[in-house]
Amino acid sequence: MKVEERPDPRPATGQVLVRVRAAGLNFADILARQGLYPDGPPKPCVMGYEVSGIVEAVGDDVDRNLIDKAVIAMTRFGGQAELVAVPATQVFAKPDELTFEQAAAIPVNYLTAWALLVAMGGLKKDEAVLIHNAGGGVGLAALDIAKHIGAKTFGTASTGKHEFLRARGLDHAIDYRTQDWLPVLKDLTNGRGVELVIDPLGGPSWKKSYQALRTTGRMGVFGMSVASASGIKGKIRALKAILSMPRFNPIGLMNRNKGVFGLNLGHMWGEGEKVAAWTSEIMRGVAAGWIRP
Known part of the structure; x- marks a missing residue:
């Protein structure tokens, strides 16, 4: 594993570009690094299944009001970087009650x-x-x-x-x-x-x-x-x-x-409505104080 400089990603249509403030380390990342995760990207690759950060740019067909908003996102790899582009359907508002580090533990x-x-x-x-x-x-x-x-x-x-x-x-x-x-x-x-x-x-x-x-x-x-x-x-x-x-x-x-x-x-990435509904319930738990990442 090593740190590399790569060109900044650009958000495609329907995507959001997030400047990462915190990224999770999940068991899927470990298995992918070991070559044992069936859905892992081919190496060399960037790990990171979930992040929190600030929206830096949006692609076509995405609300520009998201820019500069604090969010959490499910990335399905690629999250352990300074910038990551993800579908807007996988991006949700970061709860004010949580730090960026805490919020990065929510998505996965x-x-x-x-x-x-x-x-x-x-x-x-x-x-x-x-x-x-x-x-x-x-x-x-x-x-x-x-x-x-x-x-x-x-x-x-x-x-x-x-x-x-x-x-x-x-x-x-x-x-x-x-x-x-x-x-x-x-x-x-x-x-x-x-x-x-x-x-x-x-x-x-x-x-x-x-x-x-x-x-x-x-x-x-x-x-x-x-x-x-x-x-x-x-x-x-x-x-x-x-x-x-x-x-x-x-x-x-x-x-x-x-x-x-x-x-x-x-x-589950194709089940946007279902995942959004689950996320809403979790966010209510954060607001109520019984979810403590």
Whole structure:
């Protein structure tokens, strides 16, 4: 990885040019850098899936009143630069309550969490949710949303993060490194399991997460972090993760009254109205104070 000088981008029709003030670093960036992200751009490339900044220029068919406005944007790579051009449909006003650094965590982390818990997961008050990697970006976003809904929250994380997570409102923290989290979770729920699991790990974790579901439970999968490693080692780990994945038969799902769904936020760019509606709900949460990036 290195810093390079390149010609400034120009906004095409329907695009906004943003001068970046802060850019997120997401797991998708890491996997793309390792050559393990299917949607990653060919190298050499600029990473960066989400940014906050100031609109410097707009292309044709875009409201010129956006110029000089503070915004957040979903970039789908290219964001870790001084300037980035993105479709206007992926740009939203930055909340005044947030710094640029805080606001840059909104587009990917909170939209992913909202889709998993609310739009697709249908989490309700008093239901139980297991958040894997609870101390990560999506995990913390999911915790904010789950607590607002009034759900009971369980999270896997290393012991060093437990105190912080409890202070953020996590009801039960489980150290996945020192114990088998599944029997611990079953014990905490009196053997019932949870209504929703969100799992970015992949591989054999998906089998255990499915086993953690109670009747009518749902599992949302949104990544395969167990495959993360550089070079040949990463490709071997990715292959092992794929081979160890469970296979979900529709008849088996039907007979067990359970559901499995997946999310790739990078494939939602064409769903502008839907993403805008989710973003509006998140912004209301920021204004109300229960979203804390």
